[in-house]
Structure formats: structure tokens, C-alpha cells
Amino acid sequence: MIELRLDGELVLASEGERLLDVARRVGRRIPTLCDHPAVEPEGACRLCVVEVRDRAEGPGRVVPSCLERVQPGLDVRTVTQEVKLVRQTVVRLLLRRAPESAALRSLAEEVGGKSSEAVREPTEPAEINWGKSSGAVWASEENAGGAGCVLCGICTRLCAAAGYDAISIQGRGAEARVSGPGGEPPEACTGCGVCARACPTGHILLAESGGVRRIWGRRFEMIRCGGCGEATLPRELAELESRRLGVTLVELTHCPTCKRRSSAEKFGELPARRTREGLSESGPMKGVAR
Amino acid sequence: MTAMGAPVDSIDAMSSDIAKRVDRILQKRGAQSGQLIHVLQDVNDELGWLPLESLRLVADGLGVPLSRVASVSTFYKAFSTRPRGRRIVRVCMGTACYVRGAREVTEEATRELGIQSGETTADGEMTLETVNCLGACALGPVMVSGSVVIGHLEAGAVGKALEELKRGNQEGARALGGECVEQLPELKSPEDLQSWRNQTRGRASGPVRQALVCAGTGCRAAGAVKVSEALARWIEASGSESRIGLEVKETGCHGFCEKGPLVVVRPEETLYVGVKESDASEIVERTLARGEPISRLLCADASSRRRVLRWPELPFYAEQRRVVLRNAGRIDPASLTDYVASGGYDALSRVLRTMSPEGVIEEIARSGLRGRGGAGYPTGLKWKRCAEAVGGNRVIVCNGDEGDPGAYMDRSLIEADPHSVLEGMIIGAYAIGATTGHIYIRHEYPLALEQMGRAVSEARRAGLLGRAILGSRMDFDVSMTRGGGAFVCGEETALLASIEGKPGRPRPRPPYPTERGLFDLPTVINNVETLASVTRILEMGAAAYAAIGTERSKGTKIFSLVGKARNTGLVEVPMGTSIRDLVEKVGGGVPRGRKLKAVQIGGPSGGCLPESELDRPVDYEALGEAGAIMGSGGIIVMDDRTCMVDVARYFTDFLEKESCGKCTPCRDGLRELRENLETVTLGRATAGGLDEIEEMARAIGLGSLCGLGRTAVNPVLSTLRHFRAEYLSHVEDGKCPAGVCRELARFRVNERCNGCGLCREACPVNAISGETRSPHAIAQESCVRCGACLDVCHRGGIDILSRRELEEAAMEVAS
Known part of the structure; x- marks a missing residue:
């Protein structure tokens, strides 16, 4: 165990623990945007900054708590003038990208300061023009009527972790944007929808109707559950994962309820929990995201 | 066949043509994912841009996801995602060029061509681009197209220059001497090296008189190659008898770029400046044959106006101490023989024969050498950490991604004396136990890439790289990487990502590269000037080197002295020299009777010091205290026609465009900061505007992920600190005292x-x-x-x- 000081209190932490996790464990509220349990931390949004000192009287350093690990004797302060300034500035800057995002608005209220005041008019990122006439719409953005992208990179990191690598951050600086290669609908997309579900601002839109799922400018035919007929997974995804996981297509595309029912029939009175190791609500992606 | 058939066929034909060309490149480069950037560079060169289709072929060929290829190809400026014209005209917007009127040149070019920067004329003839820095700072403003460099370009002459380029007037463009393969001995032991040196020295003492023509980028732009060819022709024509003992040699940068082309005649050390092709016959007949000086070609001292015969007596040189630049302008950078004759690779030979790796690290630590790339981390300590890190193979990387606009010492060093950098690198590799090395050079520096490429291949042929170097047990070889045009890649973790074929986005440290670096191996990253200093330290001894400089900053530092100074160029002075001496003695002060207003030190992340701070010594700590940084050593002199608000806006704009986009404060904060500074230059800022600027700058400095963002606000904070009155006069009186901000003046x-x-x-x-x-x-x-x-x-x-x-x-x- 490692002993450190957090806002004046002595706390214990295990070797290699992140400051963010320690602080949250002892009840501190630390805002984050780009942190996601399924992927490595990036330190990109800078909302989770805290001030640390190696010695109580030493000079303070402002560091992201999602990356900084515990050290014996470390003095951590989660609310200082500097920390507040960075957090308020970050939220205000991000609100320019996604003025309508409910998540950002509540963050603005939480960190206070000028960030909650009216922000400037949002600026559209410039086109990356791939030899098309200017003003050409990015095909993959027809669905980006969402709240605005804050470039946290959760979607691209999840997509890479899933092994699809369909979308990526393209361009650099303030003009960077997330899209399929060259702004086209991403060919490698399987329609899994993990990006849309994880997007903190709701920028990535996923629409489903009539057995068709639309995302990133692509359309995916949905396979219906063999039991009840509810649409479960895009065919492309199901076929790929059935090969990869060695599970039959029928088994993979059973909806959670029918799955539970059929398992129960198979195993009699087994507790429902066992079946959750198979595929449930967030199930299909679980095995993939790792 | 329908009428639509023809275009479809031609598109198919075009596609298969692209496929063939890409395939050829893939075969040449080998299908490894680490080759991604090299392959994209080749494809970009081959096709002129990167159509999406070519990316798909590259992705398939290398087995890399298309999304990653797209990510890399949109990150680096060197790649174009839209078709470009047959001729690409680049205007340098580096700081040195900017303060001398590059903005006006760009505006004029925009008007003449009827297109914005980044666009191509309707006839597909010309593409206009602005670039951050071409490293020809002493010649600013500069416009280039292909190998044609037009220096000291005034807005009024832009039209004519574009006309010349359109006509395809490529004179002066010449590949760097045909590939002449010199016979090199294979060196299997220190004795081999010594006996080769004795031989070459015997040969070198041959000529009675030598004309050394500086053929660095600056002098080349002014026509140095023609001068050297003409000199050679006249020697040839001067009859068999008088010809004996006369020689012309092209050297690297001599430093006094403003006055090029430079010719030095030895042994008298007579310096001729601004030499033209037509002067060649007279130089051969009078100076080379008879030793007579030609008064009209001598350089006049900027202050006394007296003509000076020998270059070491010019104030520009007299105040310098050329330790690292000792060979620059004296040897032929394209010749390993010349380097060896001047004592090169003696240090390496002695290290391998007599010193242990620990001993070398000890020696470097004793010399007090600190990294010359900017941050000033002690080199000996960095090496020690890497040598002690857990892991098998180790790597040494030479950082030649000199991105600071207004600084060009690394380019010059490589162009003038590539072997001294390479030798330092081999010594470093021996000290830390590395078997592989990487040299990373910006793509904007074609001559440096060429000289270093030649140096590496010559060293390899002579057995100075490869297995059992000089008969020792050391194996070491290097490969070269051409940078992709991203300022942030000068940051070490971004640089490593770039070599690995990824977008150059920095990653958090720790772990430091010395523990986990290139492909996760312990890695030392040293700057070009640092490595050249290593060679020099082992030649002269740590104690002698440490005797130069100040308490905490030892040795010498090379500065590029540019902007509004009479003498601009590359200078090397002992650490501790005052900025005032640099600007006034070496630089000859501000021309045209104008007043010195500020000196900007340390590149875009440096600070602006007012006249009252100029007695500070150049020393890492002393500069830091004043809000500036040593950085890579760019010193830009500004006179009273420079608006400090505009300067702050310029640097913020530069860094905003160079931000990698990973973390919020740097990516979006710099944009807002630049917008706020613009409201000041437009006279639209409110009284609270300055506080807002200061607060935003502080937040960016505190909250950013890497050094780029953390230091990006130095220009703003330092000008606010030292020139607040000028900001206030914009805000309160609607006045730009320098007469620069057009809305106000x-x-x-x-x-x-x-x-x-x-x-x-x-x-x-x-x-x-x-x-x-x-x-x-x-x-x-x-x-x-x-x-x-x-x-x-x-x-x-x-x-x-x-x-x-x-x-x-x-x-x-x-x-």
C-alpha cells in the first residue's frame, strides 16, 4: 500500500493506481470526458487535472489525474485556483464545439466560473478537401447532426480496440475531425454502434428503423432474433464476429430475452446471472472491445 | 460503346496507372508498416498529391488499416490531399522573413495569381503555398519553387519573379554535383584511419592557393554554384603553368549568409562578399595567381565602413568563438576524405581504443554539456539513464527536425559538416550501447538530407558504420527519416511516433524515452548541435570545453542572428555573452538608423525581451528568468517598425496551426487566444480584453499536455509583461505605435x-x-x-x- 495526501487527508492506495481512481474512491468528484474504462487513458481533454507536489512545500504541478499514478508521500489537491482555471477554460472551449451538449452544460455548471456564461459562436472545422469541389459534404457526416464533436477520441480508440479501425482522427490541430478515411463512409465499419453509445456529447448518431441501421453514412441490414423477431445485430458485424468468436450466427443474434429463455430451458433452474456471461444488452461488444 | 464510355475508360486507365506507380514504390520500400511515412512521401512525390485511392493501395500493401493511413496523411503538411499545380511556389512566412515583409510578398503573390495560399491556378500551372521556415532566414523574404530560391524579395518584384518561374527559368538549379564515387579505403583499425589521414594530409598540403566557395543554402540562392563553376573554368583556362597549385572547393555554410556568395582565399584568409560570376576571372588572375586582394570585393565593416581584408578581423567573426563550427566553411562537406584530413574521426578512434562506455558518459557529464535543442537537459545524465535502463537493444536518435522559424543552425551544421554530427552520434551509441540509430531531418531541408545521406553512405563504405567499427567490438548503423512537415515533431515523443509511422502526436512522459522510446526500446534523442558538440568535447577534452561559458551553461552556442540587424547570419559565441554584444557587435546593430525595440529569443515558444533586458548573458537560466528561453537559438532582432501585439499574434497563429490537436487547451485555447489578439490588432478589444488574454494564456500554459502547448504562450505573456503600454495604446487610443496594424495606423x-x-x-x-x-x-x-x-x-x-x-x-x- 502507498500512503499519500489528498486535499490534506491521508489516504491509502495500491501500487500503480491512478490518482483519478483514488480520488473518486474516497468520494471526490473529478470531471472527465475522454476517460473510458475499456481503453487506455489519453490525457487529452485535461478536465481531470489536479495539482500535485512531491513535497508539501515544493512547487505545484498541474497534471491530468487520469494518467498520473500514485507515489508515496505525494501531496494531491483536487481544487486549487490553477485547477479551477484549467477546468473552466477547458469546458468553455469545448462548449464552443458542442454548444447543445447536455453533458457539457452540466459540466459547465459543475466547474463554474466563466465557463457557464454565454460562449462564442461555434466555429465549424474546415473541410479536408480530397480533390472534391469545395463545399462537398463529408458523406460520413450526414449523421453528424449531433451535438458537436469535442475530439475526445473515445470513439476512435474503441474502434481500434475492437479491431475494426474504421474511423480515425484526420487532420491536425483545431481542424482535426473524426471520420471514415478521406471523409467517405468507412468501409471497415461493422455498424456495431459502440462509438455512438460511448460518445460523451451524443455527436455520433445511430438511427435504426425498418430493420436497417444507419451510422457514419452507411446502412446495415439488421438480423432479427430467431426467437421473437426483434432486430439485434447488423449482419456484417454478426457474420464477422461469428467467425472470430466461433459462435453460430443464430446463437449470436438471439436477443437477450430469448437467449435467457433458451438457456434456462437448457439448464433448468440455473440462476439467470450465469447466462449473462454470454451475450446481453452490452454483450455483443464485450468480447470485442477487449 | 456509348458516349459515356470514353471517360470511364480513361478513369480506369488512370487508376491502373496509379496502382502501378504505387506498387513500384511499395516494392522498393518493402511491405512493412514502419515504412508508412516513407511510402506516403514517395507516393506524394510521384503523384504530386495523395488521392484517396492511393491511400487504399498503400493500406492494402502495408497491411495497415486505411483509417490509420488517412490519419497520418492528413496530419503532415508535406502531404497534399488535393491535386497541386505543375509548379509549386512557396513563400516563407518564418519569423525572420515575416519581420522583413513576407506578409506583403504573400499578399502580392495572391493578387498576381488570383488565388489564396494553398490554392492552384485555374490552368493547373501554379500552386501557391506559405511555409513556416525554409531556413534561409538571412535572405528573407524568400520565395522558392523547386530548386530556385529567390531571396531578399520585395513585394514589388513578386510579379516579375512569378513571370520568370512561369517561363521555366530554372537556372541555378543543379543537382548537387554528379554522383562522383571516390575511392575510400576500408578502415579496419585505428591505425588504418591514421595512415589514411597522413596520406590525405600530404595531398591536402598540395595547393598553393585555394578558393573556398560557400555553397550553403544562403549562398547557393545567391548564385554560389555559378561562381564556383566559373572559378574552376578560369583556373582551367589560365594555362598549364600557372594552374598548378590552384584549387576551388565548395564548402558548407560560412555563416555570413547575408553577404553571399562568399569566397575565401587561403592561405591569406581573404574574404570576398557578394561575388558574381563575372568576378571569377579577376579573382583567378589577381588573387589566386598572385595573392593580390581585390578591394571592391572586400567586406566593409558595418559600423566603421572600413574595408576588411581578412575575415577573422571582421567584427562579425572577431566576436565569435567557432568551436562546433570549426569546419564549417573550411572543408568540403561532401568529402569524408576532407573531414578525416582535418582530424575527423580521431575522437571516435580514441574512444573505441582507450575509453569504456562509462568513461565516455563521465567525460560528457564533466564537460557540462546540455541539450542544444532547447530544454537544456544535461546530456551526460540523459546518456547515463539510457545506459542504465532495463532492456536489451538501445537506440540513439538525432533530432534534426529544426522547426523553429528563424533558426537554422542544425541545417547549416549538417550541410557544412555532416560527419561531425555523425561522429558524435557513433560516440553516443558506444556510450549507451546502441546498435541502431535514426537521423530525422525536415523535408524542407533537401540539401541537408543530401549531405547527411552522402555522409552516412561514405562512412558505411569506409567501415565507420556497420560491423566491428574500426576493428573494435562495436556494431552500429543508422537509417534516415525525412520529416513530414509538422513542427510538433521536434517534441521528442512526437518525433518517435513519427519515425514509427504514426501521426506525430506527443504522448505523456513519464515514461521517458530513455526508458521506453522508439518501438519501446530505451532511446536517447539528441539534437544535431548537441551531437556535433560531443565530437568536439572528446577532441578538446571536457575540462577545456567546460572552461568556456558560465557557471551553469558551459561551452559555446550557435545562434542564428536574423531580422533587423545589419549583419545577419549564423554565429557561435561562448555561453554568457551578452545579448547586446551579440546584436550590436556581431550583428552590427539595427540598420537604417532605426531604433532597436526588442529581441525575440528561442523560437515561437520563446519570449520577447525589451532593449532594457539586453545586458543579460545568454545562459539557460538567465534567459528563463526574463521570460525567454534558449530554445534552439534563434535570435530575431526587431526595430521600432515591429508591433509587439502583431508579433504575439503571429506566433500564436503559427502555434495554433502547428498544434497536433490532441489536448483541448492547446488545440482550442490557442485558437481563441489568436482571435482575442486579433481583436486588439483590429482595435476592437475592450478594456477587459487584455485580462482575458492573460488568463487564457495562463490556462493554456498550465493545462497543456506537451511542451508545445505549455510554452506556446511565452510570446504572449512576455510581450504583455514587457510591452503592455503598446497593447494599451491599441486598446485605449486605437493606435498602433509601430504603424503595422492596418486597421489602426x-x-x-x-x-x-x-x-x-x-x-x-x-x-x-x-x-x-x-x-x-x-x-x-x-x-x-x-x-x-x-x-x-x-x-x-x-x-x-x-x-x-x-x-x-x-x-x-x-x-x-x-x-
């Missing part, structure tokens, strides 16, 4: 005008009228406030006013 002729007519001629829009020898007047409605009149007036006959002052004055006259 108004010009009026005052009573000192003697009607000389210079301003009338300089005005690009004919807004100035008046008879010769009677006072002139400026027609406000047609004035575009470029300030050309102000720059040519010798008498201070033009006032800079605010709009309100001008109106009040007009009312007074009316009443």
Missing part, C-alpha cells in the same frame, strides 16, 4: 519632409503626391497603410497617427 507627412520623392516612388498604390523639393501629401482614401513610405524615409518625415488623431488634425486644418 494612419500615415501623414510632417514638416520634416524635404520633397525628395522616395516615398512617392515606394508607394505601391500611388497615394502620395507632391512636386520634387516641396512637401508631399498622402491621399488617405487610397492609402493601403502598408508603411512602405515610412520604411524609405530618411528624415522621419512621416508620422504614425491613430484614426482619431488624423481626424482631429484634419478638423484643425479645416477650421
Whole structure:
């Protein structure tokens, strides 16, 4: 165990623990945007900054708590003038990208300061023009009527972790944007929808109707559950994962309820929990995201 | 076949053509994912841009996801995602060029071509681009196209220059001497090296007189290659008898780039400046044959106007101490033989024979050498950490991604003396136990890439790289990477990502590269100048090196002294020299009788120091205390025609565009900061605006992920600290005292005008009228406030006013 000081209190932490996790464990509220349990931390949004000192009287350093690990004797302060300034500035800057995002608005209220005041008019990122006439719409953005992208990179990191690598951050600086290669609908997309579900601002839109799922400018035919007929997974995804996981297509595309029912029939009175190791609500992606 | 058939066929044909060309590149490079950037560079060169289809072929060929290829190809500026014209015209917008009027040059080019920067003319003939820094700072403003460099370009001459380029007038463009393969011995032991050196020295003492023609980028742009060819021709023609003992040699940069082409005649060390092709016969007949100086070609001392015969006596050189630059301008950088004859690779040979790796690290630590790339981390300590890190293989990387606009010492060093950098690298590899090395050089530096490429291959042929170097047990070889045009890649973790074929986005440290670096191996990353210093330290001994400099900053430092100074160029001085001596003694002060206003040190992340701070010594800590940094050593002199708010805006704009986009404060904060600074230069800022600027700058400095963001606010904070009054005068009085911010500045002729007519001629829009020898007047409605009149007036006959002052004055006259 490692002993450190957090806002004046002595706390214990295990070797290699992140400051963010320690602080949250002892009840501190630390805002984050780009942190996601399924992927490595990036330190990109800078909302989770805290001030640390190696010695109580030493000079303070402002560091992201999602990356900084515990050290014996470390003095951590989660609310200082500097920390507040960075957090308020970050939220205000991000609100320019996604003025309508409910998540950002509540963050603005939480960190206070000028960030909650009216922000400037949002600026559209410039086109990356791939030899098309200017003003050409990015095909993959027809669905980006969402709240605005804050470039946290959760979607691209999840997509890479899933092994699809369909979308990526393209361009650099303030003009960077997330899209399929060259702004086209991403060919490698399987329609899994993990990006849309994880997007903190709701920028990535996923629409489903009539057995068709639309995302990133692509359309995916949905396979219906063999039991009840509810649409479960895009065919492309199901076929790929059935090969990869060695599970039959029928088994993979059973909806959670029918799955539970059929398992129960198979195993009699087994507790429902066992079946959750198979595929449930967030199930299909679980095995993939790792 | 339908009418639609033809275009479809031709598109198919085009596709298969692209496929063939890409395939050839893939075969040449080998299908490994680590080759991604190299392959994309080749494809970009081959096709002129990167159509999406080519990316797909590359992705398939290398087995890399298309999304990653797209990510990399949109990150680096060197890649174009849209078709470009047959001729690409680049205007340098580096700081040195900017303060000398690059903005006006760009505007003029935009007007002439009818396109914006980044666009291509409708006929597909020309693409106009602005670039951050071409490293030809002493020649600014500079425009280049292909291998044609046009220096000291004034806005008025842009049209003519573009016309020349359109006509394909490529003279002066010559590949760096045909590939002449010299016989090199295979060196299997230190004795081999020594006996080769004795041989070459015997040969080198041959010539009675030598003409050394500087053929660095600066002098090359001014026509040095033609001068050297003409000299060779005249020697050849001067008859068999007198020809004996005369020799012409092309060297690397001599430093005094402003006055190029430079020719030094040895042994007298006579320096000729601004030499033209037509001077060649006279130089051969009089100076080379008979040792007579030619007075008109000698350089005049900037302050005393006296003509100086020998270059070491010119104040520009006399105040310098050329330790690392000792070979620059003296040896032929393309010749390993020349380097060895001047004592090269002696240090390496001695290290391998007599020293342990720990001993070398100890020696470097004793010398007090600190990283010359900017941060000043002790080199010995860095090596020690890497040597002690857990892991098998180790790597040494030479960082030649010199991205600071206005700094070009690394380019110059590589161009003038590539082996001294390579030797330092081999010594470093021995000390840390590395078997592989990488040399990373910006793609904007074609000559440096070529010289280093040749140095590496010659060293390899001679057995100075490869297995069992000089018969020792050391194996080491290097490969070269051409940078992709991203400033942030100078940051070490971004640089490593770039070599690994990823977008150059920095990653958090720790772990430091010395523990986990290139492909996760312990890695030392040293800057070009640092490695050249290593060679020098092992030659002269740590104690002698440490005797130069100050308490905490040892040795010498190379600065590129550019901007509004009389003598601009590359200079090397002991640490601790005062900035004032650098600017006034070496640089000869500010020209045209203007006043020195500020000195910007340390590149875009450096700070601006006012005249009152100039007695500070150049020393890592002393500069830091004043809000500047050593950085890579760019010193940009600014006079009273430079607006400090505009300078802060310029640097913020630069860094905003170079931000990798990963973390919020740097990516979006710099954008807002630049917008806020613009409101000041436009005269639209409110009283609270300055506080807002300061607060944003502080947040960016505190919250950013890497050094780029953390230091990006130095130009803003340092100008706010030292030049707050100038900001206030923009905000409160609507006045730009330097007459730079066009929305604010108004010009009026005052009573000192003697009607000389210079301003009338300089005005690009004919807004100035008046008879010769009677006072002139400026027609406000047609004035575009470029300030050309102000720059040519010798008498201070033009006032800079605010709009309100001008109106009040007009009312007074009316009443």
C-alpha cells in the first residue's frame, strides 16, 4: 500500500493506481470526458487535472489525474485556483464545439466560473478537401447532426480496440475531425454502434428503423432474433464476429430475452446471472472491445 | 460503346496507372508498416498529391488499416490531399522573413495569381503555398519553387519573379554535383584511419592557393554554384603553368549568409562578399595567381565602413568563438576524405581504443554539456539513464527536425559538416550501447538530407558504420527519416511516433524515452548541435570545453542572428555573452538608423525581451528568468517598425496551426487566444480584453499536455509583461505605435519632409503626391497603410497617427 495526501487527508492506495481512481474512491468528484474504462487513458481533454507536489512545500504541478499514478508521500489537491482555471477554460472551449451538449452544460455548471456564461459562436472545422469541389459534404457526416464533436477520441480508440479501425482522427490541430478515411463512409465499419453509445456529447448518431441501421453514412441490414423477431445485430458485424468468436450466427443474434429463455430451458433452474456471461444488452461488444 | 464510355475508360486507365506507380514504390520500400511515412512521401512525390485511392493501395500493401493511413496523411503538411499545380511556389512566412515583409510578398503573390495560399491556378500551372521556415532566414523574404530560391524579395518584384518561374527559368538549379564515387579505403583499425589521414594530409598540403566557395543554402540562392563553376573554368583556362597549385572547393555554410556568395582565399584568409560570376576571372588572375586582394570585393565593416581584408578581423567573426563550427566553411562537406584530413574521426578512434562506455558518459557529464535543442537537459545524465535502463537493444536518435522559424543552425551544421554530427552520434551509441540509430531531418531541408545521406553512405563504405567499427567490438548503423512537415515533431515523443509511422502526436512522459522510446526500446534523442558538440568535447577534452561559458551553461552556442540587424547570419559565441554584444557587435546593430525595440529569443515558444533586458548573458537560466528561453537559438532582432501585439499574434497563429490537436487547451485555447489578439490588432478589444488574454494564456500554459502547448504562450505573456503600454495604446487610443496594424495606423507627412520623392516612388498604390523639393501629401482614401513610405524615409518625415488623431488634425486644418 502507498500512503499519500489528498486535499490534506491521508489516504491509502495500491501500487500503480491512478490518482483519478483514488480520488473518486474516497468520494471526490473529478470531471472527465475522454476517460473510458475499456481503453487506455489519453490525457487529452485535461478536465481531470489536479495539482500535485512531491513535497508539501515544493512547487505545484498541474497534471491530468487520469494518467498520473500514485507515489508515496505525494501531496494531491483536487481544487486549487490553477485547477479551477484549467477546468473552466477547458469546458468553455469545448462548449464552443458542442454548444447543445447536455453533458457539457452540466459540466459547465459543475466547474463554474466563466465557463457557464454565454460562449462564442461555434466555429465549424474546415473541410479536408480530397480533390472534391469545395463545399462537398463529408458523406460520413450526414449523421453528424449531433451535438458537436469535442475530439475526445473515445470513439476512435474503441474502434481500434475492437479491431475494426474504421474511423480515425484526420487532420491536425483545431481542424482535426473524426471520420471514415478521406471523409467517405468507412468501409471497415461493422455498424456495431459502440462509438455512438460511448460518445460523451451524443455527436455520433445511430438511427435504426425498418430493420436497417444507419451510422457514419452507411446502412446495415439488421438480423432479427430467431426467437421473437426483434432486430439485434447488423449482419456484417454478426457474420464477422461469428467467425472470430466461433459462435453460430443464430446463437449470436438471439436477443437477450430469448437467449435467457433458451438457456434456462437448457439448464433448468440455473440462476439467470450465469447466462449473462454470454451475450446481453452490452454483450455483443464485450468480447470485442477487449 | 456509348458516349459515356470514353471517360470511364480513361478513369480506369488512370487508376491502373496509379496502382502501378504505387506498387513500384511499395516494392522498393518493402511491405512493412514502419515504412508508412516513407511510402506516403514517395507516393506524394510521384503523384504530386495523395488521392484517396492511393491511400487504399498503400493500406492494402502495408497491411495497415486505411483509417490509420488517412490519419497520418492528413496530419503532415508535406502531404497534399488535393491535386497541386505543375509548379509549386512557396513563400516563407518564418519569423525572420515575416519581420522583413513576407506578409506583403504573400499578399502580392495572391493578387498576381488570383488565388489564396494553398490554392492552384485555374490552368493547373501554379500552386501557391506559405511555409513556416525554409531556413534561409538571412535572405528573407524568400520565395522558392523547386530548386530556385529567390531571396531578399520585395513585394514589388513578386510579379516579375512569378513571370520568370512561369517561363521555366530554372537556372541555378543543379543537382548537387554528379554522383562522383571516390575511392575510400576500408578502415579496419585505428591505425588504418591514421595512415589514411597522413596520406590525405600530404595531398591536402598540395595547393598553393585555394578558393573556398560557400555553397550553403544562403549562398547557393545567391548564385554560389555559378561562381564556383566559373572559378574552376578560369583556373582551367589560365594555362598549364600557372594552374598548378590552384584549387576551388565548395564548402558548407560560412555563416555570413547575408553577404553571399562568399569566397575565401587561403592561405591569406581573404574574404570576398557578394561575388558574381563575372568576378571569377579577376579573382583567378589577381588573387589566386598572385595573392593580390581585390578591394571592391572586400567586406566593409558595418559600423566603421572600413574595408576588411581578412575575415577573422571582421567584427562579425572577431566576436565569435567557432568551436562546433570549426569546419564549417573550411572543408568540403561532401568529402569524408576532407573531414578525416582535418582530424575527423580521431575522437571516435580514441574512444573505441582507450575509453569504456562509462568513461565516455563521465567525460560528457564533466564537460557540462546540455541539450542544444532547447530544454537544456544535461546530456551526460540523459546518456547515463539510457545506459542504465532495463532492456536489451538501445537506440540513439538525432533530432534534426529544426522547426523553429528563424533558426537554422542544425541545417547549416549538417550541410557544412555532416560527419561531425555523425561522429558524435557513433560516440553516443558506444556510450549507451546502441546498435541502431535514426537521423530525422525536415523535408524542407533537401540539401541537408543530401549531405547527411552522402555522409552516412561514405562512412558505411569506409567501415565507420556497420560491423566491428574500426576493428573494435562495436556494431552500429543508422537509417534516415525525412520529416513530414509538422513542427510538433521536434517534441521528442512526437518525433518517435513519427519515425514509427504514426501521426506525430506527443504522448505523456513519464515514461521517458530513455526508458521506453522508439518501438519501446530505451532511446536517447539528441539534437544535431548537441551531437556535433560531443565530437568536439572528446577532441578538446571536457575540462577545456567546460572552461568556456558560465557557471551553469558551459561551452559555446550557435545562434542564428536574423531580422533587423545589419549583419545577419549564423554565429557561435561562448555561453554568457551578452545579448547586446551579440546584436550590436556581431550583428552590427539595427540598420537604417532605426531604433532597436526588442529581441525575440528561442523560437515561437520563446519570449520577447525589451532593449532594457539586453545586458543579460545568454545562459539557460538567465534567459528563463526574463521570460525567454534558449530554445534552439534563434535570435530575431526587431526595430521600432515591429508591433509587439502583431508579433504575439503571429506566433500564436503559427502555434495554433502547428498544434497536433490532441489536448483541448492547446488545440482550442490557442485558437481563441489568436482571435482575442486579433481583436486588439483590429482595435476592437475592450478594456477587459487584455485580462482575458492573460488568463487564457495562463490556462493554456498550465493545462497543456506537451511542451508545445505549455510554452506556446511565452510570446504572449512576455510581450504583455514587457510591452503592455503598446497593447494599451491599441486598446485605449486605437493606435498602433509601430504603424503595422492596418486597421489602426494612419500615415501623414510632417514638416520634416524635404520633397525628395522616395516615398512617392515606394508607394505601391500611388497615394502620395507632391512636386520634387516641396512637401508631399498622402491621399488617405487610397492609402493601403502598408508603411512602405515610412520604411524609405530618411528624415522621419512621416508620422504614425491613430484614426482619431488624423481626424482631429484634419478638423484643425479645416477650421
